[in-house]
Amino acid sequence: MTEQRGPDRGSTGDPEGGGPGEPAHGRAAGRGADRGRVVPEATVARLAVYLRVVTVLGGQGAATVSSDELAAAAGVNPAKLRKDLSFLGSYGTRGVGYDVHLLVEEISRVLGVTRHRNVVLVGVGNLGRALAGYGGFASQGFTIAALFDADSARVGEKINGLAVQDMSVLAASCRTAKVTIGMIATPAEAGQQVCDQLIAAGVTCILNFAPIVLSVPDGVDVRKVDLAGELQILSFHERRKSAGLEEVG
Amino acid sequence: MTEQRGPDRGSTGDPEGGGPGEPAHGRAAGRGADRGRVVPEATVARLAVYLRVVTVLGGQGAATVSSDELAAAAGVNPAKLRKDLSFLGSYGTRGVGYDVHLLVEEISRVLGVTRHRNVVLVGVGNLGRALAGYGGFASQGFTIAALFDADSARVGEKINGLAVQDMSVLAASCRTAKVTIGMIATPAEAGQQVCDQLIAAGVTCILNFAPIVLSVPDGVDVRKVDLAGELQILSFHERRKSAGLEEVG
């Protein structure tokens, strides 16, 4: 069992396996367009931001964009942006900037979102229902192909035109639709079991909204969205700002 | 305007201000219980996880817990956990472990969640509605004190017993309830304007669900939850695993 890949940092997720010097990803050395480079985890997380920003710029009719402009729009340091993009290859033109359309294509390619991807969602409670109806997934190339819930009272219910299915057909459904990404929006108690079922169904990437730490075998990536945790982190900063005005002892 | 503090890393968020060597937080040197230390951003993010895990352990009746057990439950390296906890002070007993109850208290104190905190939520669309009804906030000490929406058709609607209010009363409401944490769950277009209004109302910490990069003045912390972005990161890893089986050129 490896530890999960948290959203806060991009650890190797293999604390007992290889040494700390091992790069985060198997090196795809020599594969032309990737320039034989390994893309750092921190860069991958930012590529998603760049993709969104540059897509908007493209929609506004911009043909090229400089690293300074793009960095400002993405809220990062220009040098960092250039280095991030350099991992994809040399797609900028010195003296001019980056071709907006080309950049969208290349980032999409590296992120693997050139085609729509199917995902499944398990747990259609309060949060799951919102995720099922969230328009932001479709606009970024993700289609929720199936919904599942362990509660038989919810099975059959239609959400956003998609019927909630019983957990018993999860494996078959995932394999048919070739789904490799699953989202868990169940209560904490059910999270690990659902996770195991997803993996048994062939899912290798999991986005976890349940407030638990999932155990997964090697080769499975987990990212966690911890809503209350985010507030706690903000709370820390808030407390820091008010510098000891409360609970001095 | 500083860049925002993203969920992926804990940057200083002040690229033009002080030098890069400046620690992330003003040092509260000499304040007894804090041992004069600065808590690294990466540690803060993990404290939220530890708090949840150790709370569960406490509920199961455990009196003490060793760093190995706690680290396994939190999915991190034991040495990292011990170093993280050492920033709070020496609250473990060598040869025994950590007192569960004391640990809950100390982590809560550092995170500033010893008392309930009020937060406001702007935008009660699909996602906002789910957040308003999400039980995970209350269980971690956060109360959604007020809901707001720019759409007058939604104003007055009751969600989870709380009425949606008009944006015009946001400032007054925030000041009355002493709210310093705001959540933005609006469409992208409205995000920046809502952000500005929240800051004008005295909010200094923002949790942003809108898919945009917010510009905020110094002293305001922003964390972003990018749902589609998370899927894109997973998509990258998925593509990496299937190693060039698609689009070789």
Next chain:
DNA sequence: AACGGCTTGTGAAGACTTGCACAAAGTCGG
């Protein structure tokens, strides 16, 4: 064709984070 201006791509330095390994310190049985 050469020049000046602008912007990318990257080497190098520095800051931050991680994880090992072990000294320090406490408990428990005798």
Next chain:
DNA sequence: CCGACTTTGTGCAAGTCTTCACAAGCCGTT
């Protein structure tokens, strides 16, 4: 009271990430 055992707290080394600064390269003008 002592010695063996357990576990914390941390110095240190290694790795990752960020940022600066500048050489390399492209475009338009002369």
